[in-house]
Amino acid sequence: MVEAVRKVFVDLYNEGLIYRDKRLVNWDPHFQTAISDLEVEPREVKGQYWHLRYPLADGVTYEHPVFDEEGEPAGTERRDYIVVATSRPETMLGDTGVAVHPDDERYKSLVGKFVTLPIVGRRIPIVADEYPDMEKGSGAVKITPAHDFNDFEVGKRAGLEVMNILTSVAAIVDGDEADTAGIPQRYRGLDRFEAREAVLADFEDAELMHEIEKLKIEQPFGDRSGVVIEPWLTDQWYVNAKELAKDAIKAVREGETRFVPTNWEKTYYNWMEDIQPWCISRQLWWGHRIPVWYGPMLDRGRYVSTAERKVFVAKTWDDAKALAENDPDYEGVRVNLDESPLQMPHTGTMHTVEERPRDVYLVQDEDVLDTWFSSGLWPFSTMGWPNKTPELDAFYPGAVLVTAFDIIFFWVARMMMQGIKFMDGKAPFKDVYIHALVLDEKGQKMSKSKGNVVDPLELVDEYGADALRFFLARQATQGRNIRMSTQGVEGYRNFATKIWNAAKFCQMNEVQFGQGIDPSTIKHPTNKWVIGELVRAQAAVADAIAAYRFNDAADANYRFIWNVYCDWYVELIKPLLGGDDEALKAETRLVAGWVFDEMLKALHPFMPYLTEELWGKLAEARDGFLMLERWSDFGPEYQDAEADAELDWMLDFISEVRGVRGTLNVPAGAKPSLAIIGANENTKARLARHGDVIKRRARLEEITLSDAMPDGAVSLVLGEATLGLQVADLIDLAEEKSRLGKEIEKLEKDIAGIEKKLANEKFVSRAPPEIIEEQHTRKADAEAAIDKLRGAATQLASLLG
RNA sequence: GGUCGAUUAGCUCAGCGGUAGAGCACUGCAUUGACAUUGCAGGGGUCACAAGUUCAAUCCUUGUAUCGACCA
Known part of the structure; x- marks a missing residue:
């Protein structure tokens, strides 16, 4: 590290890119440093x-x-x-x-x-x-x-x-x-x-x-220091940042380095294009000491009358000494190191005497370098530079630098300038991901003086590290800061608990973890469907991560796990696992476990502790850590459109019935019967496969095929069929009348809107055909539904007398 | 003064040129088999304002207002 810093200083000096200058600096009178x-x-x-x-x-x-x-x-x-x-x-x-x-x-x-x-x-x-x-x-x-x-x-x-x-x-x-x-x-x-x-x-x-x-x-x-800064005239070392900035700007302009989100590029340009000479000397006690030695001004071995001093810039004292000894001005004098007492080089003066000294004493600059001067070398000095090392070959340039926007100037810009300069023009990283700042609940920057600092360790103690991590990922929208919210973190603690409980459910039902599956052998639509859902969710997670959209990745995980796996899949397979079809039971245990395993993989970057723990505990004799698992690439054989359509139908069925029950205040304990009118063969077949599950999830006594709507049944439309929920004795029929009225009104409004659009000649002639087609379909669907609902309304009216 | 961003449900925020979304909060219902750290359902929005582009704007353009950050 010391070697790298000194080499960079000496090289830049020799190229004229580091120089000493008397300029106004921002002087801190408290710390007495520039x-x-x-x-x-x-x-x-x-x-x-x-x-x-x-x-x-x-x-x-x-x-x-x-x-x-x-x-x-x-x-x-x-x-x-x-x-x-x-x-x-x-x-x-x-x-x-x-x-x-x-x-x-x-x-x-x-x-x-x-x-x-x-x-x-x-x-x-x-x-x-x-x-x-x-x-x-x-x-x-x-x-x-x-x-x-x-x-x-x-x-x-x-x-x-x-x-x-x-x-x-x-x-x-x-x-x-x-x-x-x-x-x-x-x-x-x-x-x-x-x-x-x-x-x-x-x-x-x-x-x-x-x-x-x-x-x-x-x-x-x-x-x-918090004290008023004084512009003050001193001698300091400067880097010609303007010169170094040229290539650093070019690297971003030409896309060698990319900022994510891209709007930070503008911030970078604004600063880089207006960059001032970089004052790198600091009058502090800690830091890399400036590798410069000062000696008296001589002319061929004789003192000359000047307050200026001769400057030797070298990596070590030995080099500096050699430089001095070989300097014609120092001909015939012995060069010694003066170690004390030292004079501050920006204030000191030297004696001037017209004589030929036998010994001269060189004194090293007392100042140290700005910390960012050495930090800027981080991408390569940490890999062993200036030596050629395998690490340097492998890890320079890096793929991505993750940092906050307030570090763009301090660090990113310096790494870019120094990296390009000393690594053969190659910028130190391909992507710079600028992440959000974490603010307090009110959107204020956290600071000790404001006393609004939220200690992450306290949140970890209360809700767990995974919950905090997931919350941050979920909030990490590009280009926006994060407001800390304990309530938000709590929500993801609940999510972790949910996963834990799902695992418990699986264990209780002898679900098989740690096994592979062959999708072509999976028969049950519910199992085929959940495999497809998992694969889609995992792809969504992977794509989002690749695009640095961590909120979307976290979101895709959350939805799949909670809304698909827990809310639907687990409920749908309960009857299968409790049934007596052994082959189906075995298949379901296999699929449920496999999907769970894959789910843990996708979630692992966002909840590392919980997922690793479950990974290790759920299956015996797993070889190693979840952390080291690779994500699989799933081919089309993992998707089944037919199964997806079937499950969509079933989920709609259940949701529609639940919705009506809720709206009409059908008691949760009541189990009405349901008649299906106008079902086609496909629907009948689906019903045969899933009738039991539907009954259980929608809380129905029985489901029957029928030619006509039974008296007092509440109508709802599902595809080509009409469902008649027999709840006449459980509900207020006036409620139902009003519900139907609202539904019809909404559909009428929709239809009117679509018709207006379709009557617009410009729309028909200029809109893309698929959009027009879509409008026709929507209209037809709405009209079919409204017909059925109007029929139901008429029937209800006659019933109400 | 310059630059960038924001303005969408009560709150915190996604989103998108063609049917407005989530979480929390709120309301109602549900509790002996994974989970009350729960489930089901529901109410709630002129997408800041104005003009323009477009068959079509919450989304694109321009302007205005308010808020915020960075730079000077």
Whole structure:
């Protein structure tokens, strides 16, 4: 790891992609280190804008427009000062200019003139620059290049001096720097906030305080220290991220690396295309120490008069020493390592003497690297790079990186840049899956300071790890965050219990686990159907996982297990397992067990503990872990359309009867008889096969074939047949009349809608034929059903008298 | 200011150019054979608003509003 980090640093340095530069950094005065833009948290806080009067130098005056109480223009007044607005008055000690917008009519005459900076008495120019906002404050801004990022840029454009007035702990400077800036003695060493009070008091005393405006201001805070960050001028090491970003952008543009969901690509581009030089040095005690050694500046063995130092960048001290010894400037001198005491390289100065030293001492940079500099090497440094290893061959590039969106900049972007750079242009992963953030119940980000953190371990204790995991998967819709909900987790605890109980049922019924099946030998439609359902569900799970749609995968599992296997299949096979057809019993035990086993496989990624446990317990002598099982590929022989149609019919039959019973409040204990009118041969055959099961599930006394609707029977339509549920003595016939009325009304509405559509010439001529066909079918079905229901209504009416 | 996302049942959220879905909550019924951590049934939605495209829009386009996140 150390080797990888040093190699990357040295290589990038030698290519000119790492360099040392004096720039403004985000300085954390608490931890006394530079931090990256990403570690700065802008917060809106209550603040003030102080409007300060800067006296114009050389007796200059100008006319400034004034307004009356209604805000109407009221002429001008002659001023011998210019007003600047600031939220940080103490920085005025370092002001080296005042800027106004070139289009600002008010100040046009002042550009090129000077002001006398109060307190320090410095003469500074008024310059024109696009930066000031004419609408904000007075329209004129003070420029402090050493202590503000915008001002730094303005200063650069206008050629203003850069004057540092703060120390590393954000106190006013003392000594030489203070002398240069002309800072009065009483200010020196004051903390920045004390200095602010002092400056304000001085302005008040000098009657230069123009106005105080209260408003909300954005202030930068260190995300770890929580103190106000100070833009500060220092020497730091930078990576030319702009250059490295080029190929990293290209890799995503060309589809070598794909973001899932894809909309994050835009976020990635936005940041990468506007990337700033990456400050990688940190003034911390932990981390990878920067592999740079500094020595005195010599010219062919002689000291030269400069404060600069010679820089040797190398992987080790030995290499650095060799570099120095071979340097013509170090000709004839002995190179030694100076281990202490060390000077902070960004503040230190070196002696300059006109002589030929016998020994020079090199000192290693005290700073360490930004943690993301080494983390960015993770995809290959963990595989043994820079050595060539089998692991590196096998696992670079990786298939998928799973992470949260807030890590795209910190980590993903750096891995992309460094991976492509050092791994022959190959991006470190094919897919980047950006997962949801887990928020609290109200949709707020969890944080310690808010006290809304939900401890996953507590949820695991209460509901189980599988329930929590399944809940998260079920909620993990692409592009949306997850709101934590204990109630939701509880629901999946119940799901786990349900599975456990289904297993118990199977065991009690001597279901055979751990056996294969040959679908061609399975005879009973219910068994054929459940095999088909399992296969379809498993395919749905597999497809969803492949598409990173984990919610759909979890959902497909949930539905199959609860709604198909438990709610229907288990109920449907109870009569079979309790019957006396031994061959059918054996077949059902085999199928029930096989389907259960396959179900465990499909569910395993979502509920690993429960499924592994059941897998091991249900069958004796299974070879190994469920975790290691492969999912099977099921061919068409596992599907049977005929069986599916038959079961659909049966399930409809039962549901329809249950629905009517519910609507008409037929007591659950009552077992009415049912007559079927107009059944075709197919229906009769199905009835022969499933009559017993239907009776049991729909709670019917008997099912008979009939030519006519028995008196007082409630009609419902099932395919070509009409079912007559004989409940006249159990229900309120008026209820039934109203039910029929509602059904008929609904169908009439449907039919009217379809007819309107079909009467629309444009629809008939332009819609695809299958859509038109579908409308015809729907209409015919609805008409057939409505006929039967109208017949029933007439009959009922006569019965009611 | 820029970018992205959201707006669908009381709540949390799926979904889709052609019949609006789930879970929870709610209502009614059911309890001696897997499971009350349950079963069966039911009520409940102008799919934010406006315009456009289309034979057809909750879905596509544009705009508006509100909310959220990220960046500046």
